Amino acid sequence: MGIAGLAVSLAGFASLLTLFRPPHTWDGVTLWRARIIVRASLDTASAALTPVPVFYLTGSGDWAIRAGVGMMMVLSILSTVRSSPARNPAAWPEPYSVKPFYVISAVAFLVMIVALVLANLGLLLLLLVFELGLPASTFATVVDEYRPQGAMATDQDPEVD
Numbered sequence: 001m002g003i004a005g006l007a008v009s010l011a012g013f014a015s016l017l018t019l020f021r022p023p024h025t026w027d028g029v030t031l032w033r034a035r036i037i038v039r040a041s042l043d044t045a046s047a048a049l050t051p052v053p054v055f056y057l058t059g060s061g062d063w064a065i066r067a068g069v070g071m072m073m074v075l076s077i078l079s080t081v082r083s084s085p086a087r088n089p090a091a092w093p094e095p096y097s098v099k100p101f102y103v104i105s106a107v108a109f110l111v112m113i114v115a116l117v118l119a120n121l122g123l124l125l126l127l128l129v130f131e132l133g134l135p136a137s138t139f140a141t142v143v144d145e146y147r148p149q150g151a152m153a154t155d156q157d158p159e160v161d
Contacts, residue, residue: 010135039079041135047072047128111127
């Protein structure tokens with residue numbers, strides 16, 4: 001439940017950032033980031049909340065874990081297809097970024113298969129935290145780039161002696 005709460009909070013904060021950002025500052029990358037934050041956050045929240053009703057319906061912790069992992073697998077496949085370099089070539093300008101995308105997606109999917117077979121709660125939680133990393137890191141990038149009108153832009157943080 002905590003991971004779902006964090007995910008929904010990220011989506012809400014992303015919405016606030018979009019509310020306060022001046023309209024003329026939006027570009028394709030910024031819009032993509034805002035969509036990714038909200039979509040990935042809500043996907044993570046959905047996967048984190050899926051085990052709860054399944055447990056109450058079946059009374060089985062194993063089936064609840066498998067339902068959560070299964071939901072994560074379906075959402076991960078959809079996310080990978082939506083974000084794939086083949087579908088969005090403009091979002092993947094450097095050819096070297098494509099290989100890590102597929103490697104990370106494949107490794108995560110293999111871990112999901114293991115978690116599904118073993119019905120391991122620890123793996124499910126680890127996967128949920130991993131899935132929360134995408135919207136969290138994208139949100140951090142957006143916050144780093146966000147400067148209200150009139151704010152001074154600096155390339156570096158002040159030096160500390």
